[in-house]
Amino acid sequence: xxxxxxxxxxxxxxxxxxxxxxxxxxxxxxxxxxxxxxxxxxxxxxxxxxxxxxxxxxxxxxxxxxxxxxxxxxxxxxxxxxxxxxxxxxxxxxxxxxxxxxxxxxxxxxxxxxxxxxxxxxxxxxxxxxxxxxxxxxxxxxxxxxxxxxxxxxxxxxx
Numbered sequence: 001x002x003x004x005x006x007x008x009x010x011x012x013x014x015x016x017x018x019x020x021x022x023x024x025x026x027x028x029x030x031x032x033x034x035x036x037x038x039x040x041x042x043x044x045x046x047x048x049x050x051x052x053x054x055x056x057x058x059x060x061x062x063x064x065x066x067x068x069x070x071x072x073x074x075x076x077x078x079x080x081x082x083x084x085x086x087x088x089x090x091x092x093x094x095x096x097x098x099x100x101x102x103x104x105x106x107x108x109x110x111x112x113x114x115x116x117x118x119x120x121x122x123x124x125x126x127x128x129x130x131x132x133x134x135x136x137x138x139x140x141x142x143x144x145x146x147x148x149x150x151x152x153x154x155x156x157x158x159x
Contacts, residue, residue, distance in 0.1 A: 003109040007136050010108035014075070015099040017084025025098065027105065031134045034070040037155055039128040040111070043120060044078045044086035048147050053126065054090055056152035061094040064152070067159035069130070071096060077103045077112075077123050100124065113144050128155045 003009075009031055013024045030036065041053050057064075057072050064072060072095045076083060080099040087097035106112045106124040115123045128150040130138040138158045140149040 001110060002141070003111065003136060003139065005136050005139050009131060009134050009136065010105060011134075012104045012108060014105060015080040015083075015101055016096060017080045017087075022080040028134065030071075030073060030096075030098070031131045033133055034131075035068050035133075036071045036073055036131045037064050037069045037128065037152075038073045038075060038131055039126075039150060039152075039155075040075045040106070040124045041126055042076070042113075042115065042123040044076050044082045048126075052147060053151065054086075054092060054095070057095055058090065058092055060152040060156055063156055064159070067156065069159070073098050075100055075105070075124065077101070077106055111141065126150050128152070130155065130159065 009027050011027045013026055015022050016025055039057055054074060061072060074095050075098045077100050079101050083097040083099045100106050103112055103122045111125045112122050113125055125144055126142040126147060128140045129136050140154055142150050
């Protein structure tokens with residue numbers, strides 16, 4: 001069953017690039033005791049993700065913080081090297097760039113789709129959500145290929 005408002009996030013390990021290299025980070029550490037704006041993209045460096053989705057959250061970081069958001073997390077089914085480089089290339093600054101390298105988190109939330117036909121393998125559907133202490137309080141899940149409801153402005157209006 002697809003994740004929904006009121007559900008707890010699955011507690012799996014994700015990855016992120018640090019100064020010391022790739023590092024595991026648990027979902028409970030990322031989201032525990034905090035209000036987090038999480039958005040997921042089908043792929044780093046892909047057109048809509050790079051031109052619209054990531055920049056919207058970077059540009060609205062202060063606005064989200066003023067509404068009580070403690071952290072912003074960008075997630076993609078990519079490796080931590082790619083996510084780290086994408087964040088640097090797009091001056092993502094306040095956004096934590098987190099990788100779901102084997103799609104364990106994405107599959108546990110039942111938001112994956114198969115993009116093998118385009119050479120991309122299993123990917124995450126595009127979405128945004130507000131997570132309060134590990135529990136989903138807002139969810140904006142796109143249809144595959146869409147970018148209508150998961151943008152930063154929509155999430156900001158829901159806070």
